[in-house]
Amino acid sequence: MFNEVPDRYDLINALMTFRLDQMWRRKAAAECLQGHPVNILDLCTGTGDLALMLTERAGRDTRVTALDFSQPMLDVAGRKARQRQASRQLQFILGDAGRLPFPDEAFDVIGIAFAFRNLTFRNPHTATYLAETRRVLKSGGKFVIVETSQPRSAVLRRFFHGYLAAVVAPLGWLVSGHRGAYRYLAWSMRHFYAPDELTALLAGQGFRHIVSRPLLGGVAALHVAFK
Ligand SMILES: C[S@@+](CC[C@H](N)C(=O)[O-])C[C@H]1O[C@@H](n2cnc3c(N)ncnc32)[C@H](O)[C@@H]1O
Numbered sequence: 001m002f003n004e005v006p007d008r009y010d011l012i013n014a015l016m017t018f019r020l021d022q023m024w025r026r027k028a029a030a031e032c033l034q035g036h037p038v039n040i041l042d043l044c045t046g047t048g049d050l051a052l053m054l055t056e057r058a059g060r061d062t063r064v065t066a067l068d069f070s071q072p073m074l075d076v077a078g079r080k081a082r083q084r085q086a087s088r089q090l091q092f093i094l095g096d097a098g099r100l101p102f103p104d105e106a107f108d109v110i111g112i113a114f115a116f117r118n119l120t121f122r123n124p125h126t127a128t129y130l131a132e133t134r135r136v137l138k139s140g141g142k143f144v145i146v147e148t149s150q151p152r153s154a155v156l157r158r159f160f161h162g163y164l165a166a167v168v169a170p171l172g173w174l175v176s177g178h179r180g181a182y183r184y185l186a187w188s189m190r191h192f193y194a195p196d197e198l199t200a201l202l203a204g205q206g207f208r209h210i211v212s213r214p215l216l217g218g219v220a221a222l223h224v225a226f227k
Contacts, residue, residue, distance in 0.1 A: 006072040008176045009047055013114075015175065016168050022049065024220050025113050028146035029053040031224060033062075037108035037142075042066040043097055043133065044115030048077025050146075054111070055081075055090040065107075067093045067100070098128045102136045110137050111144045117192050120201060130205040134227055143207060143225045150194040151218035160219055161190050195221055 013021045029050060032040055036059055042051040045066035054064045068074050074092050081090060095101045097119055110133055112119075119129040137143060151157045164186040172182025193201065195212035198221075202210050207225035214221050 006047065006070070006076045009073070009076070010049070012172050012175050012182075015171060020216065020220075021114070024146050024215055024222070025050050026053055027215070027222055028111055028113055028144050029057055031144045031222060032109045032111045032142070033057055036062070038062060039107045039109075040064050041102070041107045041110045041136065043110055043112040044068055044118065045077055045092070046070070046073045046113075046115065048074075048080055048092070050111055050113040051077070051090055051092075052080060052084060052086055055086050056084070058089065060089070062089060064090045065093060065102075066090065067095045067097070069094065069096045098125050098132060100132045100136050104135055105138045105141075106136045107141060108138055109142045109144065111146075113146050114148070116145045116147045116198075117188055121188050121192050126201070127205065130202070130207075134206055137227045139227055141227050143202075143227070145198075145223040145225075146215075147198075147221060147223070148189045148192055149198075149212075149214065149218050149221035150192065152214070153217060156217050156219075164190050195223070198223060 032054060038061060040054055040062060042054065042064060045051045045068045048066055051064050051066035058064065066077065071094055074094060078092055093101065120126045133143060151160055169182050169186035172185060173179040176182065195214070199210045199212060202225045207227065210223065210225040212221050212223045
């Protein structure tokens with residue numbers, strides 16, 4: 001699915017969220033960089049925005065690795081990195097979240113932006129993805145997730161779900177030309193986990209001290225968990 005939309009992916013995100021997606025990624029980046037970690041993984045980096053924010057804000061001794069299984073998405077990420085003259089501290093890797101090509105405990109921090117839903121929502125490989133993520137995270141290391149969520153307020157939730165159906169799905173179709181990808185996006189966002197369900201999922205896979213912070217009334221959320 002992601003191989004079909006890379007060139008318009010950033011534009012559609014910006015249109016759908018009024019650029020809030022970038023503000024939310026910046027919050028995730030700030031959370032990832034607390035305590036000056038040395039090795040950070042941007043899991044499912046896509047077109048690389050979180051990885052680039054991390055690289056641009058990190059100290060010189062921080063290394064950022066960004067992994068995705070879609071070469072077309074990584075091609076866009078690589079172009080952006082070259083345009084922005086991102087430093088050699090950033091490395092892109094083609095790989096699957098279900099079989100991460102890293103040794104145990106390789107990373108101090110793992111961040112994931114708007115892809116946790118892809119890995120875990122009604123996905124039969126959820127347990128494998130989370131076990132792999134946990135395996136490559138150091139003991140005591142931090143897992144930072146920024147993802148769409150469910151507003152607590154019933155009124156806001158109804159408005160949000162209406163917006164998904166009336167704006168997100170048709171707009172994504174119109175701009176990308178791929179109806180299926182954006183129908184899936186709207187559907188999965190509508191049914192995705194509320195923060196307490198996501199917390200239970202992470203706890204069930206061995207993550208601890210899980211905290212969720214709603215963004216824009218819970219339309220999105222920043223979740224932090226530790227190994
Ligand atoms: C919605 S995009 C998010 C991209 C980016 N993190 C962002 O902030 O926009 C989801 C990304 O996850 C990647 N992805 C999905 N499943 C994956 C897997 N099993 N292994 C690696 N990447 C995966 C897709 O290729 C896609 O680039």
